[in-house]
Amino acid sequence: MEEDVHSPGCIYSLAYLNDHIGFCGTIKNSPSDFVVTEIDMSEQLVTESIIDSFIEFSESPEEQKRSCQHKKQKTVPRESYLEEKHFTNFSGFVNKTDPPEQDITVDIDTVEEVDDECGPEKTDILSSLLEEPLLESLTAFACSIKSELSSGIEAATPSLEFSLGSFTDKDQRARIHSAIQQTFPFLLTATWNTEIIVKPNLEYRELCQLVSEEEVENFFKFLDAKLVNSTFSFKPDLSKEHRKAVHHFISKKFGKLVETKSFSKEDHHGQQNTVITARFREKSGSLKKKRRADCPDVSDTFTAFMLRKENLETLEAIGCLSSELGVLPSDFSYAGVKDKKAITYQTMVVKKVTPTRLKEIESRIQKKGMKVYNIRSVHQHLRLGQLKGNQFDIIVRDLKTQSGDLDANIKERICEATENVKKNGFVNYYGPQRFGQGKHVQSNQIGLALLKEDMVKAVKLLFTAEEEDNPVNRAKRYFLQTEDVKSSLALLPEYKVRERMVLRALNRYGVNPEGCTRAWFSIPHSMRIFYVHAHCSKVWNEAASYRLKTYGSQVVEGDLVILETDAAETTSHSDRVHVVTASEEAAKTYALHQVVLPMIGHNIMYPSNKVGEWYHEMLSRDGLQSCTFRISILQLNVPGCYRHILKYPRNLSYEVLEDHSDGLESKDDRKEWAKQSLKISFVLDSSCYATVCLREIMKYGY
Template identity: 85%
Template sequence: MEGVVHDSSSIHSLAYLDDHVGFCGTIKSSPSDFVVTEIDMSGQLVRESVINSFFKFGELPEKQNSSCQYKKQKIVPQESYLEKRHFLNFREFVNRTDPPEQDMAVDTNTMEEVDDEYGPEKTDNLSSLLEEPLLESLTAFACSIKSELSSEMQSATPPLEFSLGSFPDKDQRARFHSAIQQTYPFLLTATRSTEIIVKPNLDYRELCQLVSEEEAENFLKYLDSKQVNSTFTFKPDLSKEHRKAVHHFISKKFGKLVETKSFSKEDHQGQQNTVITARFREKSGSLKKRRRADCQDVSDIYTAFTLRKENLETLEAISCLSSELGVLPSDFSYAGVKDKKAITYQTVVVKKVTPMRLKEVESRIQKKGMTMYNIRSVQQHLRLGQLKGNQFDIIVRDLKTQHGDSEATIEKIIFQATENVKKNGFVNYYGPQRFGRGKHVQSNQIGLALLKEDMVKAVKLLFTPEEEDNPVNRAKRYFLQTEDAKITLALMPECKVRERMVLRALNRYSISPEGCTRAWFSIPHSMRIFYVHAHCSKVWNEAASYRLKTYGSQVVEGDLVIRETDDVETTSLTDRVHVVTALEEASKAYALHQVVLPMIGHSVTYPGNKVGEWYHEMLGRDGLQACTFRNSVLQLNVPGCYRHILKYPRNLLYEVIEELDDGVESKEDTKEWNAALSSKQSLKISFELDSSCYATVCLREIMKYDC
């Protein structure tokens, strides 16, 4: 992150706490130069917690490393039915003399997209659950069924069944149902007492008479996904009579779940085609219930995991995961947003997704810069701020003194700077990543427009391009010139999740005040509130800088402090906020590290001195005098909070190293070779910070340089 953005939200003009000599350097030359590891509420690094955690579904991590390899454990049925009842083909089924089957509750579960081919190589999830003999028999059964369904579409042969055995554990049965249906969409699974039964899906056979096998399988997987607000589109169909037959079949078989409609759609060659699109009906009380009588409600399932991401925003990673798993971004919860240009480790919780289901998408998300491990079932979601802090392991490259004629060595300057910050702390500013990297428009400007309920302006700010000529900026320029959301959506890269969400809504509702409001509401709440919080953070930074420039390190009358109490859990923060009196100022009852400043909102107290006056002037400057900090349409509620002016790094360690120009650390046994090459000094530094503190801000205080 080399260079500084000089704008209203940049921290370059904000006050420093100390006046020690600083130095220059470059951070975030690559993501591996900036590693962030979350510290959970027990004070443990989330990377280390994998060692002592067992998978709920029978897997144990083999070792702690970034590749996250696991040791698999097979699940064996309590009573194997292989010796009693092998799979039967259709001819054997006709001649069998088994007693009539009992009533069974059909189990359905979330499906993932799989290839059309089937066989052992496509059943990795099943191979982790079944012993080899049972897996081979199930595979052979599936192959037989697929062959019969494909070759005898008109056959009136009654369905045969295959038993996996008896499994008393409900969660275990649920994993089997999911794994089989995800792999073989032409099969149905059912539970008879504790026995798992597999049999053909005759709806698949009928559907294959109307559409291709590929479409039939994908449609059945779509039905089982139950992904809210999602749609499924069949291939273009020019025959009105044939489309009518498809509509009729889907309405007859699946009408309680989905509805269908024909749309005219333009292909990539500009030709108009008619397609059938299906979408889930709005939920009613009956549809919210699970079909499985022996499985817990999907809304009660919470799965936690450690997410390792590289060069990705947290919200971008969540959007990608939600797409892969077929759930909403709002189904994910996390304790804090991590840096983008970094390697980060954090705990994430997703609801309505089982540990096994999460494990199945792991290989796909690795291609997008993410890895999951330490997957386990938990009882509830995470809350923002539910962490002790973060550990930062950083490399600052290309060290230089700020004044070329400085007599002090870089090692001595670093020693004095780090000792100073250890002792006195640093100003707890929000870091530049809070506001984005834009030079023309930053997140706080969008947040101000949202607070003022100017939705059209907020949309136009979101699509204001930067100077660089790349696909994102070209798409933004096109939108501002034409206001054509449909074509802009086609131009906008897939990675721009927020922009694409807004464009889809604008294409549907138009670029009017109401349409823009709907567009903002179409993105997750965490994304909407992010922009508002960015503006509040900018105000806090400016207030902290003004406070230090006005009163320095002295605690004065009118300052706000948080009083300590023995009953913190039952005493609200509002009741603990105290305004410093003149007597307390004279007696020096409080120190600067106890002083807090408010984040603007509808439920905060402002300081009773010049800083309070500054807040009110700022609200007038930004046109927020009448702002209630509540927006019911966008579900934005900004009560405000309090933030300490000072923070201190913990466990700060550092080392100055010599590196060659290619970034390879020099070794003692290569002195002659190194002498012939130019070398540079780098700083390896590690420290821990409380939650919501920024490592770049701590480094800024140490270096006296805007990182």
């Protein structure tokens, strides 16, 4: 039993709560047999039947004109000055004395010579901001750093710093920051409270090891200036490996601000040379400009819509929509992920897309199994969990009694099972779709590798093929056998959104630890965290089975319960978690439906009984005893949460349908003369699984 429970993603060997016999049948014969309808926060069903009660949003000509007049003056995003107690690269600072917006290209071959000395001619701007004695001290400090940089001294540099003193006026501090970085690019500045600190810029030193100091100085000035539409070109470089090293360094250190690309360029003698050119990234990615002629500024636009999808994963549908709309998958928000092999209805919000633009793609996405309704303008995105639950309308086909239960009446078995689950509930396991349907590798195994920060293993697991011979598995096998990223990408179908994102990043950064890390970071946060949550869910399933096996339905000392409260809804569960005492156990103060178990993370408490001991043993077993559940390199934060052991279906109703066969069977097979199906409907809270509820009702692994 215990061994089965520990098998990846296993659900069939997990515990049952009720003791009825159950029955057999099949679900999800087709998407129309499994319909999921989201229930929004106002407890309304999100479905086609209520679409007519809404007025679709459309922009009047006056509104379009007002919207387009709200155009930003700068297309390159401006970042605020650092006002925190730590140092950062100066490229995060703003130059508030920028010249007017203009098109400019800074090329190292045409830029004026820069004086390498630290003389007065380089401090004209600073002389108007700092008093002469302070300016002289700063200049002397800069010259000492420049001297060390030229001599190659490394040991003393990191510990050097210089204080300019306190400046209470924020605008004055901003001008000083910018002036220092334009005058001395090899320095960086930061503010501690109101004190300005100057230190050596170690990234300047690192880049000097790859290109000339002249190029480095002008590149850093280019970064600080942040001129709209400007580019910067390094000197011609014939070495592909050296260019690759420069690309990787700039991407690693300044990738959020600029992007680089190699271009073939003809010199004065007519020879072709290759140069690396850098340009500023747009805040929303290069797709931002696509199909936006009707209104240049849509960064603050949010459009809500109801999505009907059929036989598509939620993230797969988002990938298709983002491609059609020319935005990023991360620009979509939703309240919950819905089943793939089903017809589902849910609300989504996309930013930077107008209602008019969304309506334009309706006909194209219908061919991919999607429809959009109730398109309207809203003011903000959706949050995960921002729903009351889901309604499920399911057909279970090919009804049969359990093996050995031949004389039973199927309708009686259905009635007995549904009444038991109505009364007693079901174990609130995560369903098998949480872990994927793979036999060799499931999502939770990838999540464990990510938690252990083994990025290469996580990539290999993602591309582990199943036994079936189809284009997806052929592409995965080819990649693992050859590591030929380009050919694998060509073999992989377009709808495999996640895998294609990873391959594109691997093609750019290489199949190595750093490249695999960047590949995982290239996919949207919701996709990255999905795998980690899958592992946490698997652990929760095992913990629930252990808790029920060890203590049954009795609430014991050390259990965790959620206290009812009249506090605002924003009160976190952590504020309401209570540890059951010995006296409360004796008095039977609490019932099993109040007991919760933690989802592992950095901000949860464990039960103070055998279940808590089990959690710690499990963490050790999985190699997570020292895991902080914060994966900074992937910007993943896993605080954990609490989940009730039991849940109850609401509004449960059912009907047995007769599917007559027109007498095709022989007269001796009268028991099989009519096939029967079960039409069952119920409502579950958010994050509950209909497949798990059906498993409890049927007592049958489907």
